[in-house]
Amino acid sequence: MTATREHLSQTIIEAGRFLYGRGWSPATSSNYSARLTSSEVLLTVSGKHKGQLTTEDLLAVDMDGNSLEPGKKPSAETGLHLQIYRWQPEVGAVLHTHSVGATVLSRLTLSDSLVFADYELQKAFTGITTHESQVCVPIFDNDQNIERLAAKVQPWLENHSECVGYLIRGHGLYTWGAKMNDVLRQVEAFEFLFECELKLKAVQPR
Ligand SMILES: CSCCC(=O)C(=O)COP(=O)(O)O
Numbered sequence: 001m002t003a004t005r006e007h008l009s010q011t012i013i014e015a016g017r018f019l020y021g022r023g024w025s026p027a028t029s030s031n032y033s034a035r036l037t038s039s040e041v042l043l044t045v046s047g048k049h050k051g052q053l054t055t056e057d058l059l060a061v062d063m064d065g066n067s068l069e070p071g072k073k074p075s076a077e078t079g080l081h082l083q084i085y086r087w088q089p090e091v092g093a094v095l096h097t098h099s100v101g102a103t104v105l106s107r108l109t110l111s112d113s114l115v116f117a118d119y120e121l122q123k124a125f126t127g128i129t130t131h132e133s134q135v136c137v138p139i140f141d142n143d144q145n146i147e148r149l150a151a152k153v154q155p156w157l158e159n160h161s162e163c164v165g166y167l168i169r170g171h172g173l174y175t176w177g178a179k180m181n182d183v184l185r186q187v188e189a190f191e192f193l194f195e196c197e198l199k200l201k202a203v204q205p206r
């Protein structure tokens, strides 16, 4: 059954309340989206407080990022969402968050990726069934030019169909999944793992 716009709007609004409540989407940071059809995505309007979203703060865009609702300005990071929907047709929702953990860990990590290994919680990611696995999370340097940033992300996605998320250094996390609940579960798992890594770094600097 195709999810209605009303239902998808509620999932985005509730995601915003949850993520703001956990401190992972402070102030007007972050952006969220859900696939409406094969050619349209429902996305947050730019500059809105994500803990206080209403249906008016959402708009439909086409796959080129054009607003389908005159007067509403799509998120500045629309291109990063659309790139993920174009990459995998089974993706139904994308969340971008700005937690302290993602921000600090991505700045402390000088290499271009983080690798999570031997954590039981890795099994919260779609496709991972054992702690005896490696979850590689690339870190891209931040860029105010979203098209240029998307061009750096694109080759990684093309070569890593198993990828469940990426970090933008000093900025935040992108993760995605078939349903909004899958993506919320992954955000929570990432945040747990970021906190573990930060605690490990504090006691055993590497
Ligand atoms: C105040 S955070 C700066 C912009 C940003 O990184 C973000 O996630 C929110 O941008 P949007 O245009 O989607 O509101």
Ligand SMILES: [Zn+2]
Binding pocket: 029, 030, 031, 077, 096, 098, 171, 172
């Ligand atoms: Zn952002």
